[in-house]
Amino acid sequence: MPRVSDEHLAARRRQILEAARRCFLREGFHNTSMQDVIAEAGLSVGAVYRYFPSKNDLITSIAQSVIGGADDVFAGLARHEPPLPLTEVLERALAFVDSQIGPEGMLPLAIQVWSEAQRDPTLAEFVKDTYTGFRNHFATLARRAVAAGELPSDADPEAVGAALFALVPGYFMQRILTGRPDRHTYLSGVRTLLTHPAP
Incomplete structure (x- = not known):
């Protein structure tokens, strides 16, 4: 019997994940069964269960695909040479968000991942x-901004980093749930806050 190539196995796995993504976007995690995914993928029961023994395995893999692209983007911003101004960092991060908000994007599933993480300890971890x-x-971005003189020398990079990162999910939650604000408006508000701090 000929050996199945790694490329074929990877393509079949992607096929199943794409089918699961469509089902989850359409019906949500809880209303989607493994039979729904099998039908959507157009594969046999055995073919799907070979890659994903349970729906939880599918959800975890979807979560990894939702989040993995963002990690690559944020890590790249943190390593950028020369260091980018923090407003430029945020603008690039939100441009990535905008690319992932639409029907073909991954961020609408992020909200479902957060919800599922409240009941699944493995996913929560x-x-x-x-x-x-x-x-x-x-x-790291905040630490580099301190070193570059963009932030005061006594600024706490952990505190600044936490606040800066919070602006990203804050933006896409508003966009997904209400359709606004647009990126330009949001960044305008952030720049006002950063350049005109309270006394």
């Missing part, structure tokens, strides 16, 4: 670790 990593990228 994954989400905690991942978002801690995001926050660490922003703390």
